[in-house]
Amino acid sequence: MISVLSTTPISPVSPITNVLPLSLVLLVSLVKEAFEDWKRFQNDTSINSTPIDVLQGQRWESIPWKKLQVGDLVRVKQDGFFPADLLFLASTNPDGVCYIETANLDGETNLKIRKALERTWDYLAPEKAAEFKGEIQCEQPNNSLYTFTGNLIMEKQTLPLSPNQLLLRGCSLRNTEYIVGAVIFTGHETKVMMNSMNVPSKRSTLERKLDKLILALFGCLFSMCLIGAIGSGVFINRKYYYLGFFGDVEPQFNPDNRFVVAILTMFTLITLYSTIIPISLYVSIEMIKFIQSTQFINKDLNMYHAESNTPALARTSNLNEELGQVEYIFSDKTGTLTRNLMEFFKCSIGGEIYGTGITEIERGRAERSGLKVDEGKSPTTAVHEKGFNFDDPRLMHGAWKNERDPEICKEFFRCLALCHTVLPEGDESPEKIMYQAASPDEAALVTAAKNLGFFFYRRTPTTVMIRESHVEKMGKIQEVAYEILNVLEFNSTRKRQSVVCRYPNGRLVLYCKGADTVIYERLGDGNHDMKRLTREHLEQFGSAGLRTLCLAYRELNTELYEKWNEKFIQAKSSLRDREKKLDEVAELIEKDLVLIGCTAIEDKLQEGVPACIETLSRAGIKIWVLTGDKIETAINIAYACNLINNDMKQFIISSETNAIREAEDRGDTVEIARVIRHSVKQDLNRCLEEAQQYLRTISGTKLALIIDGKCLMYALDPNLRANLLNLSLNCSSVVCCRVSPLQKAQVTSLVKKGARKITLSIGDGANDVSMIQAAHVGVGISGLEGMQAVMASDFAIAQFRFLTDLLLVHGRWSYLRLCKVITYFFYKNLTFTLTQFWFTFQTGFSGQRFYDDWFQSLYNVIFTALPVIIVGLFDKDVSASLSKKYPELYREGIRNMFFKWRVVAVWAFFSVYQSLIFYYFTTAASQAGHNSSGKIFGLWDVSTMAFTCVVVTVNLRLLMACNSVTRWHHLSIWGSILAWFVFIFIYSGIMTPYDRQENLFFVIYVLMSTFYFYLALLLIPVAALLGDFLYQGFQRWFYPYDYEIVQEIHKNDPEDSSRIELLEVANHLTPDEARSYAISQLPREKSKHTGFAFDSPGYESFFASQQGVFAPQKAWDVARRASMRSQQRKPRT
């Protein structure tokens, strides 16, 4: 708009100089956007053109994904991803079963079974499939991953469809050669896509705040223009005859119509003062961020994961500084905090603990209490494989026979080897066998049994084959076939699993494993000692962050069993409430159990997670865990990660209460909803009350909230939302379990919108995508699972622990740098424009420009652009290692200490002060002054002098603002000042051939031939910076920022030079002590009256003697150098 205005005759500046910088700015940002779009486009095409087999005629033909249409029959091969939501028709497996992995949806790596309808099993071969005719009626596309209703109408038969026949996009096929399916939903209608919300374009809060600042600047601009306009209306008068108010006076200066004069002058002034709006700011910021992300974040070796060869990746460069202000982290569990790797870690058999490992949490605890942890593991005996990280010479290699009670050990191992639903796969040798289990825990337990000498290698529908070694005698191996009579399966209400098996010798045993609570309820009498011991062990394991299971068995006699089995068969074949009846029957036999012991499985955390979480919480960041897992698992992990400990007051809001369960049993959905809502409401209010009590009375008690998905659904209700938010913000850690991807996003946006805090989501699977998109900053773990999370994220890192570096180092630096850049931009443009503004008062408000057009337009582009970018790139207050050593420094970012209105106001105040100095000092100094041959300066001489002072001062002010000074700083700052001089030498040295006013011809030579110029150039920057100097001194002395203290503590530390060489720090900011010492060391300025001018021999002579060279020295440098010398002296003496 300003450019358009500038082309009209009312403009005081020529259009080209106004349009040029703007178009430059636009061009740069266009190029950047185009580049990022191009990358995104390439990515999309590569996914869209993944081939998939589609039935065409009677053959499978490979077409790209994007051509897939609803109703196509597709073939998906093993390990392939489903390209759309498919109706499962047939599979190569018998029974029309296929296994899918849903890691991308919910993060669970265990396989899920899908079963096709019996009627469609045959449509496997292309010829047969081509005959498939049917009509599918189904619900509208929706986002619920776990529900689906529809009908398949084939040959006038209506077959009901359930989620069991649905293969969702994003899942992959496992253990099945191939399947055939009909496409139901494609593209954006698939359930995964429905779950992912619209990709919001993210802008950092700092930028949003910047917009406000720009708005304020606009306000400032308009008020300045208004003042000028009113002034011009008042000023214009025929009495100034020399202004030529005769004949046809153009409306802008026609004294007969003051109102029009004011209006037009308003527009003139808008163009004149348009420099107050830093157009190049956005481009500079983008450039800075772009380089920060590509050069610093992407190339940080501290965030490089060598094992997987993944460096950190900043996918957008918009959010760097947002990383420096994160207050809430929402973390997924599986794959993010944990490796999703279950390892058999410890066990307790017959009241005796086995296993020598130490969990990370125990290690952390020990380290905190100052104990050195002995890492002396004997690597020779330890067998370590996936799922097994156990070492105890008392059990390994058959040594258990020498234990106090070998019989119970044997039962323990058999229970491990028999009581499960694992499928062995591959070669039947201990090394090569693969276990396919519904949960990785089971696989870990079976692997443990294998390593302890009970190798489960084959399953038939009725038997389990175990190769038992070391049973009778060392080295002897026998293969035993156990007949599995019944399997009482695991479900979440039972929390246990049993098998009834018959030994080859006819012995009937029921093996049971399950949660301690349910097992203990069902134990027979006797052996209290062992129960007590085992319970102690369970607690010990639990607090060490291990997942525990209790093992028990029961000897059965044939008679009892037969009787029970009848009931069981009856229940199994019942048509109504089968599940419920089976549970009831199971109750009958799962009693009077004999406790064997318990197992402890480590849900292997990612490397360095507890330490990282500890650091982050010291940095004032609150971490919430949002997981699809069960409540127990979630709490367990929270313990393991040190998010929850026993000192915390825990509030658990769970749907697993009796009242809710009863309501669910009644089956009335409306009733269920009512009951749950009621109980959630009650729970919330109760917790809130308690929480407030805790916060009021006992300080130091931390609170933790654990809530499950079902409750969350109601708690997120608009009525209860405020309560939930209030409660959760009071808690130092929050765990949400059993949450759907959408709920994750809802929780995230609850905090984002409700609490107006900066949030970060981190996750690795497709189930985290919506959460990643909802948060201010989304971080994806670029791990083993699919790339969806990374694709949706803003930053991708290989490991959770790299968050420390990402946030505390890069985020903090980016934040500090950008704050500095923005405030500095604000300052330099305001200062510059204000000098112009003061001039307006003395030109009869005519809108005459003080500076030449080219000065004005190149000011932002050349004379002051580079140094601030350099600061934006290289400034650092404390080194990376110190940032991590003092995580508390991060809180300054959370509190937004460096971009508050107060900070901006301070800058604004000093820019007003400086602009006044510039304007009045230069004009006053030149008004009565003339050179040695009596000649007087004109307007353009004065303005060039003022501009020189502005350029020098503004650049030096930057030097004062930066925390570290590298040679790049020097290069850019002195380079910019030099650039100005070079420019003015050339610019005022030539006459341009085209038509323009040669205002500046020879100006600089005129100026430089007079002595005033040098005197003023020396005085004005010093005077202008005096205010800032004082302020900084006082601020540092009385209200130091944390980082300044840390700088002082580590002032004498040698800089860690392992960092990038570019970032080397020349010196730290000098503390006040040294500074005031330096000032007191300055030679007292004595002014000697020489008749017409004052000469101050202070600076130059002092430095000429010190340095042997002349350089325009500023007070700042003087103080700095002097203090450096004093500092250097100190360590020596």
Place this chain on the structure above:
Amino acid sequence: MKAPIYIYYELDNYYQNHRRFVKSRNDKQLLYGLKYKDTSSCKPEESSNGLPIVPCGLIAWSLFNDSYAFVRDRGEMNVNRKNIAWKSDREHKFGKHVYPFNFQNGTLIGGGKLDPSIPLSDQEDLIVWMRTAALPTFRKLYGIIEEDIDADEIITVHLVNNYNTYSFGGKKKIVLTTSNWLGGKNGFLGMAYIAIGTSFVLISVLFALIHVKYPRPRGDPTYLSWNRKSNAS
């Protein structure tokens, strides 16, 4: 006062820096004369009676035309009106072969007239006038007295008051001053130097006092905000 003594006239409330005024000139015409036709920037003093004006524009039109004569006992002093403009202006901005044309021939006379036989590059009054001043109060060099003036000597100034400053209430002043190698007397700069120098001294005392009165050990961890807070609670 020793020669050379510079004579300045000073005007105030005179907005030579008014936008309408500043842009009402044409540098190309000043250099090339009538050959250069595009003089639209000179409005409203672009042409008169259908003929172009050289030098055009309001600035030239309002040329200052008071004249001064300095008389001492011994007779009139010699005022040198040459070499009062910047050399660069004389040589590069005002044409050596450009003569005033049709100047001050309009109905309204703004100020001084020019001798049409002297090229612009030698019309130093005009050159001085046309280097527009930065502020509404400004001095311009009138001439140079190349005789010493003794102390207590009485000098009579005969001035011809041609230039109209009454309409806008401006004042005129005459300033006589000398100069040395540094330049003319510049009270402001001197005062500023003293002020800034003094404030530096004061600041150093102030900082020293602060040091004694409110000592803050360097790098004291208790000043870290998180430590401070825990102390407070």
